[in-house]
Amino acid sequence: MTDAPVVVLTEQEIGGAPPVPQLVDHLFRHHYGRLVASLTRLFGPAHLDLVEDVVAESLLSALKTWPFRGVPDNPGAWLSQVAKNRALDALRKHRFERPREEDILQWAELEDRSAHGDASSASEHLADDSLRMIFTCCHPGLSPEARVALTLKTLCGFSVPEIARAFVTKETTIAQRLVRAKRRIEEDALPFDVPPPAELPRRLDAVLEVLYLMFNEGYAAHQGEDLVRRDLVDEALRLSRLLLEMPATRPPKVHAMLALMCLLAARLPARVDAIGELSTLARQDRALWDRNFLALGMAHFERAIEGDELTVYHCEAAIAACHAAAPKYADTDWRTVLARYDQLLALNDTPIVRLNRAVAMAKVHGAERALRELDTLEAEAALAEYYLLPATRGLLLWTLERHADAAAAFRRAVARPCSEPERHFIEKRIAACEAGEPPIDF
Amino acid sequence: MTQYMLVLRDDPASLKNLSPEQWQGLLEKYNAWTGRMAQEGRLVAGHKLMDEGGRTLKLEKGKVVVKDGPFGETKEVVGGYFILKANDYDHVVRLCQDHPQFAINGVVEIREVDFMGAPEQ
Numbered sequence: 001m002t003d004a005p006v007v008v009l010t011e012q013e014i015g016g017a018p019p020v021p022q023l024v025d026h027l028f029r030h031h032y033g034r035l036v037a038s039l040t041r042l043f044g045p046a047h048l049d050l051v052e053d054v055v056a057e058s059l060l061s062a063l064k065t066w067p068f069r070g071v072p073d074n075p076g077a078w079l080s081q082v083a084k085n086r087a088l089d090a091l092r093k094h095r096f097e098r099p100r101e102e103d104i105l106q107w108a109e110l111e112d113r114s115a116h117g118d119a120s121s122a123s124e125h126l127a128d129d130s131l132r133m134i135f136t137c138c139h140p141g142l143s144p145e146a147r148v149a150l151t152l153k154t155l156c157g158f159s160v161p162e163i164a165r166a167f168v169t170k171e172t173t174i175a176q177r178l179v180r181a182k183r184r185i186e187e188d189a190l191p192f193d194v195p196p197p198a199e200l201p202r203r204l205d206a207v208l209e210v211l212y213l214m215f216n217e218g219y220a221a222h223q224g225e226d227l228v229r230r231d232l233v234d235e236a237l238r239l240s241r242l243l244l245e246m247p248a249t250r251p252p253k254v255h256a257m258l259a260l261m262c263l264l265a266a267r268l269p270a271r272v273d274a275i276g277e278l279s280t281l282a283r284q285d286r287a288l289w290d291r292n293f294l295a296l297g298m299a300h301f302e303r304a305i306e307g308d309e310l311t312v313y314h315c316e317a318a319i320a321a322c323h324a325a326a327p328k329y330a331d332t333d334w335r336t337v338l339a340r341y342d343q344l345l346a347l348n349d350t351p352i353v354r355l356n357r358a359v360a361m362a363k364v365h366g367a368e369r370a371l372r373e374l375d376t377l378e379a380e381a382a383l384a385e386y387y388l389l390p391a392t393r394g395l396l397l398w399t400l401e402r403h404a405d406a407a408a409a410f411r412r413a414v415a416r417p418c419s420e421p422e423r424h425f426i427e428k429r430i431a432a433c434e435a436g437e438p439p440i441d442f
Numbered sequence: 443m444t445q446y447m448l449v450l451r452d453d454p455a456s457l458k459n460l461s462p463e464q465w466q467g468l469l470e471k472y473n474a475w476t477g478r479m480a481q482e483g484r485l486v487a488g489h490k491l492m493d494e495g496g497r498t499l500k501l502e503k504g505k506v507v508v509k510d511g512p513f514g515e516t517k518e519v520v521g522g523y524f525i526l527k528a529n530d531y532d533h534v535v536r537l538c539q540d541h542p543q544f545a546i547n548g549v550v551e552i553r554e555v556d557f558m559g560a561p562e563q
Contacts, residue, residue: 023470028462060457061493063465067472067542068490068522159461231463 023071028059030238031076032157035083037133038107038126040154042087042099045136046186048154054090058083077115084108127245130155132192134239138207139190146181147210148217149174156235166232167217200248208257208313211240215261219268233265252307255300256314262297263320266290278421282329282441294324315344329441334363351380355389358396359442367396387416391426395442398433407433443527445486445555446534448541451518452548454493471542479526479537488524518549525555 032055039051061082062075072078087104114122137151152158152166160178164171184190195203218232240258243249270288273279301321304314318340326332341357354377362370374393383389394409410430414423432440457465479485498509512519528534534552543550 023466023473026463026466028466028469032462056458056462059462059465063457063469064493064521065490066469067476068488071469071473157462159459159464162461162463 023075026234027075028062029157031079032056032059033133033155034126034130035079036154036157037129038111039083039087040133040136041129041192042103042107043090043096044098045190045192047096048182048185050090050094052154054086055083057086074115077112080108080111080115084111124245127242128194131242131245131249132194134207134242135194135203136185136190136192138203138210139185140203140206141188141190142181142184143177144209144213146177146184147206148213149177150181151210151214151239152232152235153178155239156231166229194246194249197248201251204243204249204251204254207243208253211236212257212261212313214239215264219264230268233261233268237261237265251309252304253309253311253313255306256304256311256317259297259300259304260313260317260320262293262300263317263324266293266297266324272421278425280442281323284329286328289324297321297324310343310347312344312348315340315347319344332363334360338364351377351382352386355383355386355392358392362396362399362442367399371396385416387413387418387422387426389413390416391429392442394426394429394433395439398429398439399442401439403433403436443529445557446526446528446531447553447555448524448526448534448538449520449551449553450522450524450543450548451520451551452543452546453517454519454521455517456546468542468545471540471545475540475542476524479524484527484537486525486527488522490522491520493521521548 035055035058036048036051039054040048043051058079062079066072084104084107088101091099091101091104110122110125114126133155134151137154138147142150148167149163152163153160158166160171160174163169164174167174194200214232215236218229218234218236237258240254240261243254244258266289267281267284269290270284270286271279273283273285279285297317298321301317304317319337322333322337322340338357338360341353341360344353345357354373358370358373358377361373371393374389374396377383377389390409391413394406394413397406397409407430410426410433414426414430418426457468460468476485476488496510496512498512500507500509526534526537528537531552531554538550538552541550
């Protein structure tokens with residue numbers, strides 16, 4: 001306001017509220033996950049609802065207090081202190097045998113030391129709680145959908161509406177999934193711990209499956225709200241990095257998955273062009289690829305190939321690395337890409353993998369050969385509603401200058417479920433084929 | 443300059459259905475607003491009121507009756523207040539255009555402080 005004289009007052013005169021510092025991005029979300037993990041260790045996973053209430057109340061108390069007293073110098077320490085008091089209240093109210101009061105006080109002491117940065121062992125200890133929480137949320141005793149929902153709810157502080165938006169699912173469905181998952185945790189007394197060595201490989205696979213599903217839902221972005229989607233990518237990366245905290249939970253395949261995630265995330269800034277339209281790998285402006293993510297992805301890839309276990313994440317990361325290594329799309333080493341797809345197929349023979357491999361096949365062996373491969377996929381139930389099958393066929397036919405057949409294939413593609421940008425994208429191709437335009441690179 | 447009290451009313455339950463990310467968004471709005479008021483030198487005082495407790499007193503049949511809580515028929519309660527320096531009511535209204543209270547369907551009641559001829563405190 002310019003119509004009022006600016007009077008400079010001392011801090012005391014303005015009620016102790018000097019201009020406040022900016023909050024760290026996602027501060028609330030991440031403290032929520034951290035506190036829920038630690039209190040779940042203390043109260044046990046069977047009391048997850050109570051723990052979530054305690055933590056939510058603590059954050060709400062910050063929301064109600066900080067506008068008047070300003071953001072504290074150490075927000076994390078402030079939140080832990082309030083959470084401690086609320087946890088003690090809950091303990092007295094419910095008269096649980098476990099935890100004991102001194103367990104909570106001991107944890108709070110650790111929190112305090114960690115928040116003031118004077119003990120790295122304290123921070124590690126607390127990171128371990130989040131790691132244990134991941135293994136509980138991603139227990140194979142829960143369905144993959146329930147695992148994702150529970151992970152987003154407890155470790156990432158997503159609300160039910162946010163999870164529903166991210167997965168284009170009804171809120172009631174998500175709410176039911178969470179209720180069932182929590183009941184299962186309680187009834188089956190699912191553990192809160194990093195699994196013992198004998199169980200670890202299987203349990204870690206279940207975790208990776210969830211984290212990659214979360215990432216892919218955000219990355220693929222077929223529908224839904226952009227912001228929530230980007231959050232899924234970031235949260236999947238954050239939780240995956242937590243696995244690096246312990247030697248036991250960072251075998252090479254974890255690096256392989258992180259390599260894949262980073263190399264794909266690097267492309268996000270180039271996925272939509274200047275006029276807001278979808279841009280395929282062939283047409284992306286590679287100057288827009290995020291250099292930091294590319295470097296991080298390649299560093300993880302180096303670590304991924306140290307072991308002798310070959311996973312789907314290795315193969316897919318190797319394919320993404322081939323693309324990352326090509327300065328232009330035309331420079332792509334398609335023979336290597338195809339060889340990696342063959343390896344992937346040997347590990348995971350699915351119609352989707354075959355469809356993606358068909359593109360590499362067309363590049364190496366020609367479009368006719370790839371079209372014959374697509375013929376074998378037409379009967380696959382898994383692809384019956386998948387628009388990319390006819391859309392890929394359209395591209396290959398167009399390459400062979402079969403304009404009418406290509407247009408027909410693209411028309412079949414838009415008849416299947418796809419997002420508005422995707423539909424618009426294919427409709428432009430129908431028009432181009434009908435006008436007899438020369439084929440585009442694919 | 444005249445002083446005005448902003449009485450902030452809202453329904454505390456409305457916050458419970460939001461996510462931590464949304465809570466942070468609200469807090470950032472608050473920080474921006476109070477930060478600006480403080481920088482412009484308008485903020486005289488501001489306090490949150492305790493969530494729990496509170497008493498309402500009323501004379502019934504010649505006796506002062508004490509009731510728990512400030513809660514009446516409406517779910518809205520006074521969560522806190524600010525005292526601002528401003529030129530006039532219109533000015534305060536302009537200053538409150540982007541008040542974060544509205545993001546949670548809250549109400550801001552503005553009242554001029556009456557110093558009754560005494561110098562401002």
